[in-house]
Amino acid sequence: MPNKLKYSSDVYYCSIQTMLLNITTVPLTKSQKKWRAACIVTNVSLSLAKGVVPKNRKSNFSSPSSQGILEMKPVSSFHDEVGDGGRGFNSELDQRKIIDMVKNKNSDDLESFGGVKTITKLLKTDSENGINGDEEDLSKRRKMFGSNTYQKPPPKGLIRFVVEAFTNTTVLILLVCAALSVASGIREHGGREGWYEGSSIFVVVFLVVVVSAASNFRQEQQFDKLSKISSDTKVDVVRSERRQKVSIFDVVVGDVVFLTIGDQVPADGVLVEGHSLHVDESSMTGESDHVVVNMIHNPFLLSGSKVVDGFSKMVVTSVGMNTAWGKMMSSITQDSNKQTPLQERLNKLTSSIRKVGLSVASVVLELLVARLLRYFTGNTEDKNWNQECNRVDRDLNDVFNSALRIISAAVTIVIVAIPVGLPLAVTLTLAYSMKRMMVDMVMVRKLSACETMGSATVICTDKTGTLTLNQMKVTKLWIGDGEMKQIFSLDQELVELFHQGIALNTTGSIYKPKNSGSSLEYSGSSIEKAILCWAVKSFGMDIEKMKQDYTILEVETFYSEKKGSRVLIRNNTDDSVYVHWKGAAEMILSMCSSYLDLTSKLESMTEEKRSQFDKIIQGMAASSLCCIAFAYKKIDKTTTASYNLSEHELTFLGVLGIKDPCRPGARKAIESCKHAGVDIKMITSDNVFTAKAIATECGILDLDQHIANEEVVEGNQFRNYTPEERNLKVNKIRVMARSSPLDKLLMVRCLKQKGHVVAVTGDGTNDAPALKEADVGLSMGIQGTEVAKESSDIVILDDDFASIAVVLHWGRCVYNNIQKFIQFQLTVNVTALVINFIAAVSAGDVPLTAVQLLWVNLIMGTLGALALATERPSQELMHKPPVGRTEPLITNIMWRNLLAQSLYQVVVLLTLQFRGRSIFDVNEAVNKTLIFNTFALCQVFNEFNSRSLEKKNVFKGIHENKLFIAIIGITIALQVVMLEFLKNIADTVRLSLGQWAICVAIAALSWPIGWIIKFVPVGKKCFLSYLKVWRLFEGAAVSHSLIG
DSSP, X not given: OOOBOOOOHHHHHHHHHHHHHTOXXXXXXXXXXXXXHHHHHHHHHHHHHHHHSOTTSOOOOBOOXXXXXXXXXXXXXXXXXXXXXXXXXXXXXXXXXXXXXXXXXXXXXXXXXXXXXXXXXXXTOOTTTOBOOSHHHHXXXXXXXXXXXXXXXXXXXXXXXXXXXXXXXXXXXXXXHHHHHHHHHHHHHOTTTTTHHHHHHHHHHHHHHHHHHHHHHHHHHHHHHHHHHHHOOEEEEEETTEEEEEEGGGOOTTOEEEEOTTOBOOSEEEEEEEXXXXXXXXXXXXXXXOEEEOSSSOOEEOTTOEEEEEEEEEEEEEOGGGSHHXXXXXXXOOOTTOOOHHXXXXXXXXXXXXXXXXXXXXXXXXXXXXXXXXXXXXOOBOTTSOBSOXXXXXXXXXXXXXXXXXXXXHHHXXXXXXXXXXXXXXXXXXXXXXXXXXXXXXXXXXXXHHHHHHTOOEEEEOSTTTTBOOOOEEEEEEETTEEOSOGGGSOHHHHHHHHHHHHSSOSOEEEOOSSTTSOOEEESOHHHHHHHHHHHHHHOOOHHHHHHHEEEEEEEEEETTTTEEEEEEEETTTOOEEEEEEEEHHHHHHTEEEEEOTTOOEEEOOHHHHHHHHHHHHHHHHTTEEEEEEEEEEEOGGGGGGTOOOOSSEEEEEEEEEEOOBOTTHHHHHHHHHHTTOEEEEEOSSOHHHHHHHHHHHTSSXXXXXXXXXXXXXXXHHHTSOHHHHHHHTTTOOEEESOOHHHHHHHHHHHHHTTOOEEEEEOSGGGHHHHHHSSEEEEETTTOOHXXXXXXSEEEXXXXXXXXXXXXXXXXXXXXXXXXXXXXHXXXXXXXXXXXXXXXXXXXXXXXXHHHHHHHHHIIIIXXXXXXXXXXXXXXXXXXXXXXXXXXXXXXXXHHHHHHHHHHHHHHHHHHHHHHHHHHTOOHHHHHHHHHHHHHXXXXXXXXXXXXXXXXXXXXXGGGOHHHHHHHHHHHHHHHHHHHTOHHHHTOOOOOHHHHHHHHHHHHTHHHHHHHHTTSOOOSSOHHHHHHHHHHHHHHHHHHHHHO
């Protein structure tokens, strides 16, 4: 500790001014007058001495080490920045030293400051009442100490996404094709007109890149927005004597923060009060061992660490970028472009289609080159059987132009095989569904969860707050031999014991507003608030008086093994010591050897009486009441040194029955999930009778059917099964009572081994392993701890099971919409690939140019993706069984639909290619335009067919999807513009109204074809598996021939 005084004229003049302002007009005694005169003279003398002593001269004044004067080295001058002279904050505040002290956990520095109490005073806060908390106070603290935010790396801009899009393999192939097309066009048609086609490809590629980059950029912005919402957690603080919840970003230095199990420490600080506090600092240090935090050896708490046990109050000493957590988070960039499983599967599909296109193009190239060689060597004949090429007339220009035409045909086939819209469809579908789910009180943290949830076969759900309203109220009290309906008739000693067990064994609190007309405010968990509210209103409990009359010696918060919490207290009047237990009724009852009757008389807990209490608890539980019991034991003073929190020979006080009504929409949501083929399992820590009652009320158990023993089990029973027994019985279990988080984890693993896609809900810190193990982890936004939220994939913002059903519905919608677009896109690609291949091989030319194909790919791909991706979920989706893990992305139904449409389009377009001029009596240019226009319009009409993979009526509900209708209109308008005004670029000519009508009529036939083909049944065996069998058959035949 520094022992040197550094004087500041500002400080001293300020102190003189303050002293003079504080002179009172109250008459003073003679001695008081002398002391005042001495103080004024001393201060004036020191101020004058400051002006006389040279600035570079060291001061000879020293202070004894016992006085603890601090050196003032503020990081930022509160005097300059706040404009208030820093009044209100101690001039001895060394902010940098406090920051480093907590960050480095330096106990010596803490001692030199004078301990935690001195730090609290320096920060002008109070460990009980907190800071002032008005806007002026908060503003000053933020200006001096900073805000609890960190500087995030700048997000990727649109230009960066454009550059990344240009490095895509598909785009690079298209650019090469465009360059070859420009060279071929200029060589064949000259520089004035030959550049049209190649340049058009460049323009279309640029549009594809811009659309893709803009979509990814929008997704990045949406992801960043969701990240901010996800990280904006609520923190329990006390300000102006009032306990309240504030955003983690609003926490300031000096705030007194309450921490319980599962909370994240919001900023760096020191412990001012706590019991059995253990924190997980692995996110900061990498060490998995939990750290014990206490007032004696280690009172330091670091931002970003998680509370794993106990509860406490801390004073915030540094926030934001002044913490190690803030600096670390500012250097981390979240990857919003991480691909989902479905995107990876689509990329593989796109890659496979690209390989097919390259293979077909290679075959065409080889055939056309062979034909070209035969032509120029005089080995081909015309229609009159005359030699087509006279060797004397050969010209190198003809050879070169023919070679370029061959390359152009191959390039066109490669282009047609690239499904441009597939990646965009996934991005649009996921982005749209995430946005819509936010409206439905669901926040998606991981994109892959959207798809996976659509395949879920089992949902394991909690009870409290998910199936119930979490609005708890004490409705029954049973003491000794009877139910108490008139509390005032109880013996005073019994009332005092209840006051001890409720007021001192709780993580909740009560705030009494200064305004006498205002009602009390209760904080804590739902059960804690219900018990506190009941105790105040029925028992007349004064929690502040209880805290003054008793000293808490040791606390163990609620934990799963014992299903209870306990506290060791000492009476400040007579030094008597008690241990109080509170928790699950049957657990507490099992630890008791006696009980108190209504007159506070101690009675022995006989087996008959224990059985009677058991029946009372079962009866209350069967009425859907949560049973909380209280017990105590008076501790011999000679054993208190060991802080023995006894678990045996307790005295039973009574049982509270707490009612938590079921959510009104829970039963309907569960029925909806059941119709969708999803099994619902309730996993709860309540006893088996309460669990059965709630499960029956919510529809998980059937009221009209006999409930088998295998359908309802307890956690220890499930835990003690052999692995074989668990695998055999897990599908039949619908309710697991008295379960621990490890039981939940065990069930999830068992279900996954059985091949299920499992979704699990959780709100506690101990639920984290199960949430991570599940295919989809669903945490609760209201009751969920930060640990649970970070371990989950989706956050249910309103804690309602109905929202989980919404997630299931949207998950299926996402998967279904992407399947619709795949069917639509592959129809385009298969049709174009087949007709261009046949035409190129038979006639040496392709009917659809590269620009035309890219136009259809861009317009149909981009707008088609937008139209089909924004289809809202239909009720039919919830009447189908779940997809499961092994279902192929392209189903037999999709193969049936796309092959039927492709076959129709191929037949029509090839007929136009080879017979169109004679049928419609038009020239070559008009015929090619008819082919292009018919091909484009077929895709427009087929877009309607793709709205439903199975339903015959594809127009149902179309009036509700105005965006779909608008996109169809825009697509047709763009096609008209392309044909009528951009004919040089598209290599087309204008069509008459009659010719337009012919194109529309041919395209419209896809509607009745789509309706008829849906009558054709399909098998369950995957279509592609027949191809694999055929390959095996071919391989066997080849092997046989070689052996022969």
